[in-house]
Amino acid sequence: MTKLFKSAIAIVGTVAILSTAACSTPGDGGTDSQGATGGTLKVLANGDVDHLDPQLTAYVPVAGVMHAISRSLIGYPTVEDPDARIVPEGDLAAALPEASADGLTYTFTLRDGVSWGAPDGARPLVANDFERGIKRLCNPLMSGAMLGYFQFLIEGMDTFCTGFADVAPDAASMKDYIENNDISGIESPDEKTIVVTLTEPASDFIYMVSLDAAAPAPIEALDYLPDSPEYRANFVASGPYTVESHSPDALLVLKRNDAWSADSDTLRKAYVDRIEMTMGVEGDSAMQQLQAGSADLLFDIQPSPANIQQLKAVNDTKLSTMPNGGVDQFMWINTKTSNNGGALQDIRVRQALQYAVDKAAVIQTMGGEELAAVNNGIFGPGIVGYLPYEPYPTTGSKGDPEKAKALLAEAGYPNGLTLKFPYRNLGLQPDIAQTVQSSLEKAGFTIELTPVPPTDYYANLMTNHDNAVNGVWDIALVGWSPDWQGGAARSVFQPQFTFNGTPQAYNYLDYNNDEANEYAKQALLATSPEEAAALWHKVDESVLADAVILPIASRLKANYHSDRVVGFTPYALSQNGDWTNVQLKK
Structure with a gap:
């Protein structure tokens, strides 16, 4: 062993x-x-x-x-x-x-x-x-x-x-x-x-x-x-x-x-x-x-992007970054709402969103490639099962508004859709939300941004499943870090993407995918990391094929x-x- x-x-x-x-x-x-x-x-x-x-x-x-x-x-x-x-x-x-x-x-x-x-x-x-x-x-x-x-x-x-x-x-x-x-x-x-x-x-x-x-x-x-x-x-x-x-x-x-x-x-x-x-x-x-x-070390504080640029400008070697295996930011797409006549229940509309977002622009908003990287799956770097891939490819990860418009038209929405987009009114979150809004509007969507206090965002908005059913939100940005490191794919998949009849707080839509569940079961039976990694990647592919989430970035943890x-x-x-x-x- x-x-x-x-x-x-x-x-x-x-x-x-x-x-x-x-x-x-x-x-x-x-x-x-x-x-x-x-x-x-x-x-x-x-x-x-x-x-x-x-x-x-x-x-x-x-x-x-x-x-x-x-x-x-x-x-x-x-x-x-x-x-x-x-x-x-x-x-x-x-x-x-x-x-x-x-x-x-x-x-x-x-x-x-x-x-x-x-x-x-x-x-x-x-x-x-x-x-x-x-x-x-x-x-x-x-x-x-x-x-x-x-x-x-x-x-x-x-x-x-x-x-x-x-x-x-x-x-x-x-x-x-x-x-x-x-x-x-x-x-x-x-x-x-x-x-x-x-x-x-x-x-x-x-x-x-x-x-x-x-x-x-x-x-x-x-x-x-x-x-x-x-x-x-x-x-x-x-x-x-x-x-x-x-x-x-x-x-x-x-x-x-x-x-x-x-x-x-x-x-x-x-x-x-x-x-x-x-x-x-x-x-x-x-x-x-x-x-x-x-003072010597930081606990729950990390250098801001402005701090980091200043420290790098003087080559301060006390600054370091590390991957954490998480995906932050990613977007949930609400398939429970009847807003727009249930348009988001059409996979073509969800695929249009996948192609519309300019992920490269979001990376720049987050501080550039030294602090974040484009991510296209449910697992981040450092997790057994992470594999760089692009199920909805665009040139330079900059989005493809024309392809998104074509998918919307095919789904019966040639004039686009209006979507409710709440965001945390904290730190870089307003800037990130506005960057996503800009790219979605280029693809024919109209985005209604609503600021939410950070203490309410998860506790009262996202984890209350009635808000999804009642159409309080259409799209929403969240983040997730694994509960442990290395062989931690279960701690990403199970809490967010499985549903056995009992609601989980962070599976905002009671999402479930039988194919992904079967691959996960096989991964947990695997006798080698190589076998487990290949099976967890199939889990990733199965979830992304449903297009209910839109991964954007994996963030690096900055320390000083x-x-x-x-x-x-x-x-x-x-x-x-x-x-x-x-x-x-x-």
């Missing part, structure tokens, strides 16, 4: 790092020629963490926090090479497990020396702690955002969760249920062995258990409501740092976890002594502080750090520098 996953780097394909960041990587000796052990790493944030509870977090930047305080069975190396950084390795597990011959059973062996920083002192992290963490995913108070990946995949978990739903949502009742009910598909024959049995083969299961959601949980976690202030104040860490204090929307302070052993952790060096994350900082102010050296930082190297899940592997200059 180890060899199988290492060969994945040949399939993903090299994605060039577009900056010339000359960052040194700390060596095994604990310091390099410029950095030193110790000091306080200062991180700047605009907002707070979504959760400090591993089972509940789903916000990409928080993966950096979790990497410092929580460990999962599987992790990723912190390295510069964009292919190598998405190849899974053992974290708490001593090695990648071998799957059984039928692909249903995985056996993990815990490393020696892994411990919890428990209130009474260091205590060994044991096999049962993994099952406890998985059980917490479906607690009746606040279920984990990643629950859907595990509930029907791990044998017996659906039964466990169905019973849990009837439990009173207080700490004592939930603790009693967790401690007295088992998931049949998770066994711990001894304190260091975890055996997981699946309901069906899943070639991406190894990647799934790299998620923070799949982290083990200590017994103390059951004494508090999930992610409550009491839970946060009594956080029990397995990583090299633990929570010293958290003031919501103001300050998060991490200190060393004395129970952590460097010998048990091949992924984290833990050079700095403390990490302080200050919140409520605006982008320009954050960049000024980093450039002045009064202060001159004090040595060894700034990307960590795949946070799409940022790894807090646990940077040093500060002497």
